[in-house]
Amino acid sequence: MPNLPESMELFRRASKVIPGGIYGHASPAAGLPGAFPYYAEKANGCRYWDVDGREYLDFMCGYGTISLGYGNPIVEEAASRQRKKGSVFNHPSAVMPELAEKLTELVDFADWAVFGKNGSDMTSWAIQVAREFTGRKKILKVQGAYHGVDPWCTPGSGGIIEEDVSHIHSFPWNDLDAIQTLIARHRGEIAGLILTPFHHPAFGDSQMPEKGFLPKVQKICNKEEILLILDDIRAGFRLAVGGSHTVFDFEPDLACYCKALGNGYNISATLGREHLRIAATKVFLTGSYWNDAVSMAASLACLGEIQASNLPAHLEKVGSLLINGLSRAASEYGFKMVFSGPPAMPFMRFQDETNFFKLQRFCALAANEGVFLHPHHNWFLSAAHDELAITQAIEAARRAFAKLSEEL
Numbered sequence: 040m041p042n043l044p045e046s047m048e049l050f051r052r053a054s055k056v057i058p059g060g061i062y063g064h065a066s067p068a069a070g071l072p073g074a075f076p077y078y079a080e081k082a083n084g085c086r087y088w089d090v091d092g093r094e095y096l097d098f099m100c101g102y103g104t105i106s107l108g109y110g111n112p113i114v115e116e117a118a119s120r121q122r123k124k125g126s127v128f129n130h131p132s133a134v135m136p137e138l139a140e141k142l143t144e145l146v147d148f149a150d151w152a153v154f155g156k157n158g159s160d161m162t163s164w165a166i167q168v169a170r171e172f173t174g175r176k177k178i179l180k181v182q183g184a185y186h187g188v189d190p191w192c193t194p195g196s197g198g199i200i201e202e203d204v205s206h207i208h209s210f211p212w213n214d215l216d217a218i219q220t221l222i223a224r225h226r227g228e229i230a231g232l233i234l235t236p237f238h239h240p241a242f243g244d245s246q247m248p249e250k251g252f253l254p255k256v257q258k259i260c261n262k263e264e265i266l267l268i269l270d271d272i273r274a275g276f277r278l279a280v281g282g283s284h285t286v287f288d289f290e291p292d293l294a295c296y297c298k299a300l301g302n303g304y305n306i307s308a309t310l311g312r313e314h315l316r317i318a319a320t321k322v323f324l325t326g327s328y329w330n331d332a333v334s335m336a337a338s339l340a341c342l343g344e345i346q347a348s349n350l351p352a353h354l355e356k357v358g359s360l361l362i363n364g365l366s367r368a369a370s371e372y373g374f375k376m377v378f379s380g381p382p383a384m385p386f387m388r389f390q391d392e393t394n395f396f397k398l399q400r401f402c403a404l405a406a407n408e409g410v411f412l413h414p415h416h417n418w419f420l421s422a423a424h425d426e427l428a429i430t431q432a433i434e435a436a437r438r439a440f441a442k443l444s445e446e447l
C-alpha cells in the first residue's frame with residue numbers, strides 16, 4: 040500500500056506539539072489510517088496533491104468547502120483584489136451589505152443576512168435567536184444529525200455536562216409522529232426545530248425526505264409557533280441556486296449556510312425572515328475575524344458563479360455519471376453498490392455489507408489508484424469535475440474493484 044513518508048514524518052512531529060496530531064474530521068482515525076494521506080500540499084480544480092507528491096482526483100472537495108473547484112480563477116481574482124485593499128479593519132467593508140443583498144436576492148424567503156466563519160457559529164446563533172424570539176428553551180433536532188461542535192449538538196462527549204443538552208430533544212428523520220409526541224410532551228416550551236434538507240449522517244445511508252415531510256414539519260411548526268431552522272450548511276447552493284428548501288417545497292424561518300459559499304474562503308451565513316429581525320439584533324454576534332472582507336468578496340464572486348453557471352445542474356449531471364459508472368464498474372467484478380442522497384453529494388456502500396470493512400478496503404485501494412473517495416461520509420462534486428475527470432475516476436475505481444475482487 041502507499042508509501043507516505045512525508046505524511047508520516049509530519050504526523051510524528053505534530054503528535055508531539057498538537058494533541059492527537061491531527062484532530063476533528065481530518066484525524067487519521069476518522070478516515071483510513073495509513074491508506075489516506077495525512078497532509079495536503081496543493082490543489083487545483085478537482086485534484087490535489089499530498090506532501091509525498093501523490094495526486095488524487097478529489098471527491099471530498101475539502102469536505103464540501105470547495106464548490107467551484109480549487110483555485111477557481113473568478114473567486115481568486117475577487118479575493119486578491121480585496122486583499123490588496125485589506126482584509127480585517129475596524130469596521131466592516133462595503134462588501135458586507137453587498138453580500139447580504141446578494142444572498143437575500145437569491146434566497147426567496149430571506150429578508151436579512153448575518154455572517155460568521157463556520158457552520159457551528161451559525162447553527163448555535165440561530166437556536167439562540169429562536170430562544171430569544173419565543174422566550175422558550177427547548178430545541179428539537181433529528182437523531183444523528185450533525186449541526187457542529189458546540190455543546191448543545193456536538194457528537195463528542197468530552198467536556199459536556201448534562202445541562203448542555205437538557206433542553207435538546209431528538210426525533211428520527213421522517214417521523215412526524217415522533218415530532219408530534221415531543222410537541223405534546225413539551226407544548227409551549229419549544230423554541231425551534233432544526234433540520235437539514237435531507238438526512239446525511241456519517242457511517243450511514245443518506246435519507247431523502249418522504250414526500251410532504253418537510254412541508255408538514257413547517258405546518259406543525261407554524262401552528263405551534265416553533266421556529267423552523269434549516270441547516271443548509273452542507274447542501275446549500277449544491278441542490279438549488281435558491282437554497283435547498285426550494286427543492287423540497289417548504290419555507291424555513293431561518294437558514295444557515297456555509298460550505299459552498301466561499302469556495303475555500305471561510306464564511307458562513309444565517310438568513311432570516313422579517314419578523315425575526317429584532318430578535319436577531321438582540322443575540323450578540325461577533326468575532327475577531329468575522330468582518331473579513333476577503334472572504335466576503337470571495338463569497339460574492341462564488342455566489343455569482345454558482346448562479347451564472349447553474350452549479351446545481353452541473354453537480355447533478357456529473358454526480359449521476361459518477362454513480363452510474365461506479366455501479367457498472369462494480370458489477371463487472373460481481374459487486375453491487377447502493378447509492379443514497381442526491382447525486383451532487385452521494386453516499387456509497389456495498390449492498391451486502393453490514394460493517395464498513397469492504398468499503399474501507401475499496402476506498403484504500405481507490406486512493407492508491409489516485410481517487411479520493413471516503414468510506415464513511417457523503418462525497419462532494421464541484422464545478423471543476425468534468426466528464427474527463429469522472430471517466431478517469433471510474434477507470435481508477437475499476438482497477439480498485441478488480442484488486443478487491445482478487446483479494447476476497
Ligand SMILES: Cc1ncc(COP(=O)(O)O)c(C=O)c1O
Binds near residue numbers: 162
Ligand atoms: C449539516 C452541517 N451542519 C453544521 C456543520 C458545522 O459546520 P462547521 O464545521 O463549519 O462548524 C456541518 C459541518 O460539516 C454540517 O455538515
